[in-house]
Amino acid sequence: MSAITSEHDDHAHDHKPSGIKRWLFTTNHKDIGSMYLIFALLMFFIGGAMAMVIRLELFQPGMQFVEPQFFNQMTTVHGLIMVFGAVMPAFTGLANWMIPIMIGAPDMALPRMNNWSFWILPFAFLILILSLFMPGGGPDFGWTFYAPLSTTYSNDSTALFVFAVHIMGISSIMGAINVIVTIWNMRAPGMTWMKMPLFVWTWFITAFLLIMVMPVLATVVTMVLTDKYFGTSFFDAAGGGDPVLFQHIFWFFGHPEVYIMILPAFGIVSAIIPTFARKRLFGYASMVYATASIAILSFLVWAHHMFTTGMPVFATLFFMYATMLIAVPTGVKVFNWVATMWRGAMTFEVPMMFALAFIVLFTIGGFSGLMLAITPADFQYHDTYFVVAHFHYVLVTGAVFSIIAAAYYWLPKWTGYMYDERLGQLHFWCSLISVNLLFFPMHFVGLAGMPRRIPDYALQFADFNAFISVGGFLFGLSQLIFVWVVVKCARGGEKATAQVWEGAEGLEWEIPSPAPYHTFDTPPVIK
Amino acid sequence: MTNARCLVWSLPTLLFAASATASTSMPLNMTKGVTEISQQVYQLHMTIFWICCVIGAVVFGIMFWSIIRHRKARGVQPASFHESTKIEILWTAIPIVILIGMAIPATKTLIAMEDTTAADVTVLVTGSQWKWHYKYLEHDVEYFSLLATPREQIANKLAKGENYLLEVDRPLVIPTGKKVRFLMTSDDVIHSWWVPAFAIKKDANPGFINEAWTRVDHPGIYRGQCAELCGKDHGFMPIVVIAKDPADYQAWIVQEETRIAAAKAAERELLAMNMSMQELMSTGERVYQGWCVACHQATGGGLPGIFPAIKGSQLVLTDRAAHIDIIVNGKPGTAMQAFGRQLSLKELAAVITYTRNAFDNNTGDTVQAADVFAVQQGKGE
Numbered sequence: 001m002s003a004i005t006s007e008h009d010d011h012a013h014d015h016k017p018s019g020i021k022r023w024l025f026t027t028n029h030k031d032i033g034s035m036y037l038i039f040a041l042l043m044f045f046i047g048g049a050m051a052m053v054i055r056l057e058l059f060q061p062g063m064q065f066v067e068p069q070f071f072n073q074m075t076t077v078h079g080l081i082m083v084f085g086a087v088m089p090a091f092t093g094l095a096n097w098m099i100p101i102m103i104g105a106p107d108m109a110l111p112r113m114n115n116w117s118f119w120i121l122p123f124a125f126l127i128l129i130l131s132l133f134m135p136g137g138g139p140d141f142g143w144t145f146y147a148p149l150s151t152t153y154s155n156d157s158t159a160l161f162v163f164a165v166h167i168m169g170i171s172s173i174m175g176a177i178n179v180i181v182t183i184w185n186m187r188a189p190g191m192t193w194m195k196m197p198l199f200v201w202t203w204f205i206t207a208f209l210l211i212m213v214m215p216v217l218a219t220v221v222t223m224v225l226t227d228k229y230f231g232t233s234f235f236d237a238a239g240g241g242d243p244v245l246f247q248h249i250f251w252f253f254g255h256p257e258v259y260i261m262i263l264p265a266f267g268i269v270s271a272i273i274p275t276f277a278r279k280r281l282f283g284y285a286s287m288v289y290a291t292a293s294i295a296i297l298s299f300l301v302w303a304h305h306m307f308t309t310g311m312p313v314f315a316t317l318f319f320m321y322a323t324m325l326i327a328v329p330t331g332v333k334v335f336n337w338v339a340t341m342w343r344g345a346m347t348f349e350v351p352m353m354f355a356l357a358f359i360v361l362f363t364i365g366g367f368s369g370l371m372l373a374i375t376p377a378d379f380q381y382h383d384t385y386f387v388v389a390h391f392h393y394v395l396v397t398g399a400v401f402s403i404i405a406a407a408y409y410w411l412p413k414w415t416g417y418m419y420d421e422r423l424g425q426l427h428f429w430c431s432l433i434s435v436n437l438l439f440f441p442m443h444f445v446g447l448a449g450m451p452r453r454i455p456d457y458a459l460q461f462a463d464f465n466a467f468i469s470v471g472g473f474l475f476g477l478s479q480l481i482f483v484w485v486v487v488k489c490a491r492g493g494e495k496a497t498a499q500v501w502e503g504a505e506g507l508e509w510e511i512p513s514p515a516p517y518h519t520f521d522t523p524p525v526i527k
Numbered sequence: 528m529t530n531a532r533c534l535v536w537s538l539p540t541l542l543f544a545a546s547a548t549a550s551t552s553m554p555l556n557m558t559k560g561v562t563e564i565s566q567q568v569y570q571l572h573m574t575i576f577w578i579c580c581v582i583g584a585v586v587f588g589i590m591f592w593s594i595i596r597h598r599k600a601r602g603v604q605p606a607s608f609h610e611s612t613k614i615e616i617l618w619t620a621i622p623i624v625i626l627i628g629m630a631i632p633a634t635k636t637l638i639a640m641e642d643t644t645a646a647d648v649t650v651l652v653t654g655s656q657w658k659w660h661y662k663y664l665e666h667d668v669e670y671f672s673l674l675a676t677p678r679e680q681i682a683n684k685l686a687k688g689e690n691y692l693l694e695v696d697r698p699l700v701i702p703t704g705k706k707v708r709f710l711m712t713s714d715d716v717i718h719s720w721w722v723p724a725f726a727i728k729k730d731a732n733p734g735f736i737n738e739a740w741t742r743v744d745h746p747g748i749y750r751g752q753c754a755e756l757c758g759k760d761h762g763f764m765p766i767v768v769i770a771k772d773p774a775d776y777q778a779w780i781v782q783e784e785t786r787i788a789a790a791k792a793a794e795r796e797l798l799a800m801n802m803s804m805q806e807l808m809s810t811g812e813r814v815y816q817g818w819c820v821a822c823h824q825a826t827g828g829g830l831p832g833i834f835p836a837i838k839g840s841q842l843v844l845t846d847r848a849a850h851i852d853i854i855v856n857g858k859p860g861t862a863m864q865a866f867g868r869q870l871s872l873k874e875l876a877a878v879i880t881y882t883r884n885a886f887d888n889n890t891g892d893t894v895q896a897a898d899v900f901a902v903q904q905g906k907g908e
Contacts, residue, residue: 061691062683068759069830110606136832142756148733149716149758153656153862155833237734243717244732280609310711310718310737313641317634324626328619335618339588343606345599356555356594360587360596367579374629376564376636377572379728380557383719383754447557449723452753454762456681458693460553 016517023117025046027111029096030515032118034414035091037407039121043085043484044400046129048476052076057473058465063456071455072140072379073132079143083169085125087395090403091264092117092175095203098410099179099507100260101515102197104188104524109181119175124204131157131164142453146253147235147246151227169214179203188507190526194285202267203286204297205295209256216253219379220246235256245311251302259298261401262394263291264404265362266333269355272409272507273337276352277344278503283336289330290336290460307378323373327366334363349501350424353412354405357432358398365393368443383453386446391437393433404431404482412496416514419489427485428479558723559771565726567636575629582625600867640726643738646708648701652842654711654718654753656862657760657821660869661699664710668783671696672697673817674763675838678825693750696817698767702776703743710739714864722768743770753777758862760821794872794877797896801817804859804884804893811881816873817819823864827886834862838886847883848902852895854879855902867903872896 016022026032053074059066066074096114100107108114132138136155139145149157181278185205185261187196198206222248226232233239235246266287274281281287303311303319311319337359346352368390372378411419441464446452452460457465496513511519532821558653578645597603627723653660662669675694681683688694701707713731725741743749751766773778816825819837823829827838845848854875859866866875878896 061687063681064683067830068762069833072756072759072761084857109797127690134832136830140759146717146756149756152860153758227632237732243736244730245736255907277597277605279605280607283608283611283615286610286615288615298674308728309732310735313638316641320633320637321630321673324630326624327626331622332615332619334586338586338593339614340591340609341590341597343593343603343604343608344597345603346594346597347599359590363583363586367583370579371572371575374575374633376568376640376726377557377575379640380568380572380726382728383721444555448553449557449558449751451721451752453756456692458764459687459689459691464553474687500818 007090009051010261019508025115027115027152028517029100029108029111029114029308030414030517032108032114033093033095034096036096036499039118040086040090040093040403041486043089043125044479047081047086048479049080050074050081050471052476054078055469056368057455057524058457058470060461060466061155061457061459065454068455069140069248072142072453074136075453076139076142076145077128077132079243080128080139080165081125082171082395083143083257084165085121086405087261087399088172089121091206092172093401094199094268094403094406094410095175095508097414098508099182099200099203100201101519102200102506103183103186103188103191104507104526105182106518106520108178109186110178114173114178115450117178120167121123121171123281124164124171127167127206128164130352131160136346144250145221145224147224147227148244150224151235154228158228159225161446162221165221166218169218172210173214174481175510176207176214179207180211185260188520188523188526192290193357195526197267198270198281198284198287198291199267201289202270205291206260206263209260209298211297213253213256213260213262216249219258220249220253223249244306244364246364247306247309248303249251249303252299254305255302256295256298258391258394259294260412261399262362263295265358265399266291268402268406268409269337272351272405273340273359275409275504276349276355277341277346277475279344280338282339282342283332286332289335290332293329294326297329301326304373304375304378308382308516309373320373320375324370327370327373330366330450332360332368345503349408350419350421350428351405351409353425353428354401355410357428358401358405361393361401361435365398368393381446383448383451384446385442385452388452389439389442389446392442395433396439401431407486409501410508411486412500413508413513413515415490416496416512417489418496418500419485420493423481423485425476430481434471434478438475439469439471441468482512534725536729540584542884559869560726561743561745561747562725563744564636564640564741565724566678566696567632567639568726570631571636574632580719597826604735611614640704643708645706647710649704649710650701650904651697651710651712652720652731653714654720654757654764656716657753657764659695659699659718659720659753659766660714661765666780668780668782668787669774670783670787672699674765674766676763676890678816678820690750692763693765693767695750695767698748698769700771700774700776700779701743703746703770704773706740706742708738708740711739715862716757717755718753718757718764720751720766720843721754722749722751722766724749724751725768728754740899741851746772746775758761763821785902786885790871794896797873797901799897800872801895802893804880807877807880807893808884810873811877812885813877814870814878815881818866818870819878827882827888833889837855838888843883843888844890847890847892851879851899851902855899872899875899 055128057071063477070116134157138157141150141154183200221232235241235243270281271288286304300322302320303325307316372381408424444463445464450457496510500513507524533735544850557572559566571805573748649664651662652662659672672695675696676692680687711731718731719728720731727739727741729737729739729754732830747770749768753761753764822834823837830835855867857863873896877893
């Protein structure tokens with residue numbers, strides 16, 4: 001392999017066009033990674049603005065600002081944008097930027113497909129967002145689009161929703177293929193499987209999950225499309241179908257999807273904790289096996305989203321046990337991180353702060369997940385704010401915090417400058433406090449009996465909802481600090497060294513900062 | 528810095544305390560409920576909650592101890608250990624044991640919850656956008672249960688009542704001390720019938736029947752809501768259950784049977800009568816506010832793109848027969864329900880007359896019970 005690559009060392013020249021053409025036609029993994037990340041940040045703010053509308057309406061009982069129909073569109077599109085527009089593209093962006101560098105490859109294996117998989121995304125979200133302006137509005141059946149609410153009873157924009165989801169799915173599948181092919185074929189000589197950084201491992205497993213479940217999502221949206229427009233009856237009992245079938249198919253995609261959004265986060269935290277503890281990751285091999293176990297189990301637990309649909313009791317028991325079992329490999333991960341910190345020599349720069357917050361808050365989300373697994377109790381939690389609190393702890397203080405941690409961790413490598421540590425710390429503390437004001441009280445509101453996805457509520461929930469809304473506005477505002485930090489860092493500042501962080505290890509820290517446009521034209525030597 | 532970190536640690540506690548003082552009426556925990564099952568569910572909830580708390584205290588305790596002690600600022604040198612098969616097996620095994628301990632009581636409760644046999648009373652619960660229908664299978668008693676909170680309260684034009692959004696016109700009534708079985712289904716989308724005090728949450732799926740049961744020990748009023756997103760007014764379809772002791776329940780059943788029988792008799796008489804425009808319009812307005820306003824709106828303008836306008840509708844203005852038909856039989860494949868099965872002849876006649884004459888439609892004609900009856904019998908104009 002090394003013999004082949006060394007014949008092509010004229011690649012060092014940057015043949016990139018300037019201006020918009022550079023970004024439209026680029027096949028460079030760093031450019032594409034940057035575009036994914038910027039796109040994800042933009043979507044994070046658009047989806048966040050919708051969350052602000054939701055919290056504004058819920059600030060007080062009674063209908064004040066929006067109609068129930070529009071409220072439902074906001075909850076739906078907020079969910080779709082955050083899942084498919086913010087979290088997933090952000091992880092894909094990180095994968096594009098870091099995986100080739102981490103394994104000593106010159107680029108992704110399929111660079112043109114890489115360009116295509118990014119550039120179809122903005123159109124998907126343009127279609128989705130513009131559908132909100134149609135007569136009758138955009139999708140309003142929840143991001144889970146349960147039939148028959150999304151078929152017989154949905155509005156005319158449903159076809160656009162289906163089309164947008166198809167494009168997002170195609171983009172994800174292409175991204176996943178690229179990750180697998182790159183990791184499988186383009187590791188530098190000596191970069192054996194069990195030497196790969198955990199971020200590469202977790203993404204490798206995530207990519208397999210994506211390839212397996214995105215076609216299932218495509219299937220189920222297509223069935224929705226034909227049920228609505230072409231007279232099929234997949235989900236209509238009157239024609240011999242079954243509305244619960246929809247939920248089985250959706251969650252067969254949906255549960256692995258949840259892990260798609262958290263496994264790369266595990267990889268990021270497993271990179272950051274050792275760096276700032278100045279100590280090797282504890283239990284590398286068990287981390288890899290735990291990731292794989294979680295991925296396999298993720299295919300066996302989908303119906304825990306459906307305990308109230310009236311399944312046979314033995315099916316319910318199976319899904320309860322399988323779900324509880326997931327706590328084991330997830331626990332192993334948390335224990336490994338704590339053991340990595342144990343007797344290290346820690347410093348607390350911003351990436352470390354977000355990673356530490358991730359461990360604590362993600363674990364809280366894991367605890368509520370374990371509670372939700374207990375089926376009899378789930379009957380009380382299901383479809384309440386307890387669930388809303390649960391999945392925002394794992395997705396916001398889990399996935400999003402890990403993405404922010406990753407951004408701080410690698411920003412100096414991307415831009416060549418150190419970010420402003422004081423501003424970063426301000427961003428961290430504002431985010432940490434406001435996110436808990438926002439999501440922690442939701443546990444209590446849910447236990448007290450407030451259903452999710454309602455635009456108005458009984459008076460007993462009023463004080464808590466006002467409190468939650470204030471937390472939400474503060475969390476939204478706190479993220480503006482992040483934009484400020486990133487922009488400031490991109491424009492200049494203290495020069496970053498190649499090593500950047502004292503305790504950092506790995507190939508990305510052996511190349512200069514900023515990373516040159518082309519890296520590893522000649523494969524590095526892996527020790 | 529240590530202080531700052533202590534703050535993080537105590538944040539959930541602070542929040543808990545702050546939120547506890549913020550509200551006087553909202554419980555901070557799951558209800559214990561009023562049935563044996565709901566108390567078992569509460570116990571399961573508390574057990575798993577405390578297990579999580581203990582694990583959390585241990586793990587986060589070790590983590591924060593490490594954060595305080597093993598910091599570079601204290602001049603420590605990092606250790607070099609990075610694996611230990613023994614400890615890794617240990618922290619895989621211990622959680623498995625805890626989980627098995629948790630699974631056993633959960634399984635027992637679940638199996639008890641699913642045992643719907645040997646019920647004393649059976650009620651068929653049917654959800655539709657956005658109301659519940661209750662039918663007592665052993666008696667000739669069935670009725671719809673609609674949100675009773677006035678629209679003005681929702682629109683903040685009137686002060687909100689004590690049971691804002693959790694009140695209905697006709698609550699479900701069940702006997703205490705008896706096993707009551709619920710059969711759940713739906714006429715349109717998926718709804719979910721949830722009464723926290725009974726620990727029952729069961730989806731109402733169109734075309735299928737789900738089962739649940741309860742045995743309530745104490746008379747009382749218990750409130751719940753639809754828990755599955757079911758469209759625009761998902762937040763506005765509450766559930767109220769009144770548990771009465773068996774004698775009161777029996778008396779109520781008899782009273783309801785008499786009421787419903789009397790209403791049916793009045794219906795038959797009505798066929799031969801002509802109601803005045805004034806009577807039809809005033810009844811029709813009341814029916815419209817209860818049954819139609821959610822979609823077609825107070826102005827009759829509907830919501831463009833979803834719910835058609837009645838104001839100026841060509842169907843209303845030009846085709847009287849089609850107007851009666853769409854209200855009696857609905858429009859399949861849309862949210863327009865067949866109200867012929869939901870409203871009385873008088874109410875149907877009134878609401879059709881009302882929509883023909885309100886909102887500047889001014890057709891000037893009335894629709895009588897007999898006209899509606901003819902359409903119901905398939906012999907329309």
